[in-house]
Amino acid sequence: MNETENPGTQLDNVIKNDTLIDLSADYAELAIDGILNEGVLRDIPAVGSVIGLVKFGNSINQYIFTKKVYSFLFELKSIPRTNRKQMIDKINESRKKQSKVGQVILELLDKVESDQKPAMLGKLMKAVIEEKIDFKSYLRLAHIVKSMFIDDLKMFKSLSSKITSSEIEITDEMTNFGLIEYKLPQLNLLNLGNSENKKEVGEYRSLTAIGKALADYS
Numbered sequence: 720m721n722e723t724e725n726p727g728t729q730l731d732n733v734i735k736n737d738t739l740i741d742l743s744a745d746y747a748e749l750a751i752d753g754i755l756n757e758g759v760l761r762d763i764p765a766v767g768s769v770i771g772l773v774k775f776g777n778s779i780n781q782y783i784f785t786k787k788v789y790s791f792l793f794e795l796k797s798i799p800r801t802n803r804k805q806m807i808d809k810i811n812e813s814r815k816k817q818s819k820v821g822q823v824i825l826e827l828l829d830k831v832e833s834d835q836k837p838a839m840l841g842k843l844m845k846a847v848i849e850e851k852i853d854f855k856s857y858l859r860l861a862h863i864v865k866s867m868f869i870d871d872l873k874m875f876k877s878l879s880s881k882i883t884s885s886e887i888e889i890t891d892e893m894t895n896f897g898l899i900e901y902k903l904p905q906l907n908l909l910n911l912g913n914s915e916n917k918k919e920v921g922e923y924r925s926l927t928a929i930g931k932a933l934a935d936y937s
Contacts, residue, residue, distance in 0.1 A: 727822030730769050730788075731811065734821070735804040739796040766792065769825075787828040787837040794841025798848050806848040813854075823858070831865050835873070839864050839937040846936035860933055863896050872937075879934035882926055889924070898930030
């Protein structure tokens with residue numbers, strides 16, 4: 720397979736060029752709702768040029784994957800083309816013999832659920848291009864998005880600003896994926912010269928750096 724026949728390379732090219740401006744918010748909503756058929760989605764240049772190079776076992780798989788690609792790309796359309804191109808080229812040049820950005824993204828999209836996770840991956844890639852996170856952090860965040868139960872992901876995002884409250888329920892997945900950390904009780908010395916002023920502080924929790932990035936950018 721030469722470079723022009725590689726769907727990962729083609730996805731890189733799509734991210735870097737002007738075809739993203741053809742992606743419509745109306746199409747995005749309809750695609751997610753399952754109303755648009757695969758033919759309409761495939762005919763959109765930004766999507767069709769990638770999908771046409773991917774081999775599928777059946778039309779259902781093709782339709783689902785087409786929706787995923789659309790949902791991911793839609794999150795990048797507001798970024799200036801020059802910014803997209805510069806960042807994708809910069810990342811690819813730094814990865815040497817590793818898979819390029821487009822190939823990594825296609826593999827991720829193939830493995831995630833089709834409803835909301837592709838858009839989350841797109842939003843995180845937008846944060847990379849805008850230099851809010853680096854690509855290494857993207858890969859870690861993408862692994863969390865791929866692996867975490869979608870309802871726990873949604874709960875985490877909705878409650879992240881209130882995570883320090885003891886009334887907020889924390890699931891095992893939130894802690895297991897390193898999104899939240901707990902601080903053990905400690906002594907707070909209000910006055911080093913007076914032991915009576917030593918005050919014990921109870922356990923509290925906070926977002927980790929990776930948890931904050933997931934809450935802010937996905």
